[in-house]
Amino acid sequence: DSGSAKTTPEKDDLEYLTPVSIGTPPQVLNLDFDSGSSDLWVFSSELPQSSVSGQSLYDPSKSSTAEEVQGATWNISYGDQSSSNGIVYRDVVNVGGVEFKSQAVEIATTVSSQFTRDTNNDGLLGLAFSSINTVQPQQEKTFFDNILSNLDAPVWTADLKYHAPGTYDFGVIDKSKYTGDITYTDVDQSDGFWMFDVAGYGFGNSTFKAAPFKGIADTGTTLAMIPAEIAGAYYRQVKGAKLDSQQGAYVFPCDSVLPDFIFGVGNARYTIPGKFINYSLLDESDPTTCFGGLQPDMGIGFAILGDILLKSTFVVFDAGTESTPRLGFAKK
Numbered sequence: 001d002s003g004s005a006k007t008t009p010e011k012d013d014l015e016y017l018t019p020v021s022i023g024t025p026p027q028v029l030n031l032d033f034d035s036g037s038s039d040l041w042v043f044s045s046e047l048p049q050s051s052v053s054g055q056s057l058y059d060p061s062k063s064s065t066a067e068e069v070q071g072a073t074w075n076i077s078y079g080d081q082s083s084s085n086g087i088v089y090r091d092v093v094n095v096g097g098v099e100f101k102s103q104a105v106e107i108a109t110t111v112s113s114q115f116t117r118d119t120n121n122d123g124l125l126g127l128a129f130s131s132i133n134t135v136q137p138q139q140e141k142t143f144f145d146n147i148l149s150n151l152d153a154p155v156w157t158a159d160l161k162y163h164a165p166g167t168y169d170f171g172v173i174d175k176s177k178y179t180g181d182i183t184y185t186d187v188d189q190s191d192g193f194w195m196f197d198v199a200g201y202g203f204g205n206s207t208f209k210a211a212p213f214k215g216i217a218d219t220g221t222t223l224a225m226i227p228a229e230i231a232g233a234y235y236r237q238v239k240g241a242k243l244d245s246q247q248g249a250y251v252f253p254c255d256s257v258l259p260d261f262i263f264g265v266g267n268a269r270y271t272i273p274g275k276f277i278n279y280s281l282l283d284e285s286d287p288t289t290c291f292g293g294l295q296p297d298m299g300i301g302f303a304i305l306g307d308i309l310l311k312s313t314f315v316v317f318d319a320g321t322e323s324t325p326r327l328g329f330a331k332k
């Protein structure tokens with residue numbers, strides 16, 4: 001088996017949404033594929049109408065193949081204080097032609113306002129490790145874990161793009177999507193994330209600094225949250241940049257020319273164009289102040305390498321055979 005699904009960015013590349021078919025007859029929802037979490041949860045007919053604002057809803061009562069997982073519940077919260085919770089069904093899930101017949105579909109009975117306001121996001125499809133799935137009393141597996149044995153290769157890949165649609169592939173590494181070699185690096189899955197060592201960094205006219213730090217490859221987080229001292233050194237190169245204490249984030253004049261940011265994986269070096277780091281207006285009312293795509297990590301002990309970084313490369317999430325899982329990066 002192998003498959004490919006087109007993923008489309010929301011405004012400012014806030015998130016990338018991918019159509020997923022659930023149930024019989026198929027109900028198509030646009031989900032946020034998230035390598036930083038491990039629950040497949042969806043907006044559902046069980047939500048109070050006040051929590052829904054335009055999202056497509058999964059209605060298990062309209063699917064002849066839906067089965068409730070008796071007594072199972074789930075509850076997830078994220079670093080931005082958003083959260084959701086509910087109950088669990090199993091149903092047919094199809095992503096880009098790859099199907100699993102009894103995937104745990106976690107239906108939301110509660111979602112926080114952050115998700116209610118995100119009108120095109122019908123839920124998340126977790127692609128981190130199943131060890132951090134939140135279903136109780138019996139943990140459920142991610143879609144990737146479930147389809148793994150049927151895939152031609154034990155991999156999925158992310159080809160996210162700046163302000164343009166990209167693709168998520170399962171079971172195949174498409175050579176047309178990258179140039180040069182793929183550099184692989186070992187993954188430490190002990191926290192349930194795709195965690196790896198960033199070999200170092202550089203920017204603008206500074207030389208590359210071999211100062212390794214740990215980070216997770218996280219398609220579900222918009223920005224790149226990096227060690228505070230590195231973020232500080234980067235924005236010191238940007239005239240008028242300052243740490244907005246209220247936001248705890250770096251802002252700068254929108255007409256700033258931002259330096260590229262280079263990160264290392266093994267002996268390879270990858271470039272995030274400065275254009276990607278001039279992320280968006282801080283707020284619509286002030287057209288002169290912009291918000292950075294690189295921000296200090298929130299002291300959680302590792303960097304979160306979100307879409308700002310991932311979209312500059314082709315990324316292979318490799319479950320490995322018996323050996324350890326690994327991440328591959330290539331230029332494109």
Ligand SMILES: O=C(CNCCc1c[nH]c2ccccc12)Nc1scc(-c2ccccc2)c1C(=O)NCc1ccccc1
Pocket residue numbers: 015032034035036037078079080082114118121218220221298300304
């Ligand atoms: O949760 C994910 C990936 N799914 C995000 C789904 C999602 C969460 N709001 C959404 C809103 C829309 C769409 C998807 C999502 N990644 C990880 S690993 C560690 C942390 C963390 C833990 C503690 C403190 C900080 C980070 C996060 C985190 O909270 N990121 C989101 C974020 C968001 C804003 C700022 C920082 C981190």
